[in-house]
Amino acid sequence: MNSNWMKALLRDNPWVRLSRAGGLLIGAIVLLVSAIPARAQVSAAIVGNVEDPTGAAVKDAKITVMSLETGATRAVNTDDSGNFRALSLPLGPQELKAEKNGFKSVVRTGITLEVGQQAVVNLRLEVGEFVQEISVSEEAPIVNTTTASVSGIVGERQIKDLPLNGRSFDALITLNPGTINYS
Numbered sequence: 001m002n003s004n005w006m007k008a009l010l011r012d013n014p015w016v017r018l019s020r021a022g023g024l025l026i027g028a029i030v031l032l033v034s035a036i037p038a039r040a041q042v043s044a045a046i047v048g049n050v051e052d053p054t055g056a057a058v059k060d061a062k063i064t065v066m067s068l069e070t071g072a073t074r075a076v077n078t079d080d081s082g083n084f085r086a087l088s089l090p091l092g093p094q095e096l097k098a099e100k101n102g103f104k105s106v107v108r109t110g111i112t113l114e115v116g117q118q119a120v121v122n123l124r125l126e127v128g129e130f131v132q133e134i135s136v137s138e139e140a141p142i143v144n145t146t147t148a149s150v151s152g153i154v155g156e157r158q159i160k161d162l163p164l165n166g167r168s169f170d171a172l173i174t175l176n177p178g179t180i181n182y183s
Helices: 002-012 014-038 156-161 169-175
Strands: 044-051 062-067 073-077 083-089 092-099 105-113 118-120 133-137
Touching: 044 092, 044 105, 062 083, 073 083, 156 169
Parallel strands: 044 118, 105 133
Antiparallel strands: 044 083, 062 073, 062 092, 092 105
16 A cells, blocks of 8 residues: 555656656757767868969968859868868869959869868969959869778669668678778
8 A cells, every 4th residue: 555655646746747758858869969970971171272373372362162063152261371171062063263362363173072072172373463263174183182081972873783682781881992891
């Protein structure tokens, strides 16, 4: 009979009900916060340096990166050393433009970003009027000299054509160059 009295006290006590709801709320928050870092990295970055014809750093030059697929733009400025970093860019072909008063603007095309890539694009601004523009079309180097990470994109067609043993996703790892599947 004592246990029935205790169960009724716990069931009807508002503090017990509040602590149960609080525990559920805390559990839900922990679950949501822990899932944030688990998102796949589906962006890339462009870093580089801007110099004048003498090799001196160009401070406060405006760098504009435009995705040729979406038209989205990102603008950053160079620091005191002439360095710039445009982070979290969408994948695919990009166009980079550097502008500074007293210099001709430079447009660099042929930059195609892949998953997790950090492309290095160094620019040299020539002295001239701001209305003049120099357009350079070239491919960004394939070899990534900034990080040792390996990443790649596995397309839908590759997935459908690949005979997966047991349909395990880790068999797709070996489709990217430089990867080894130890399982």
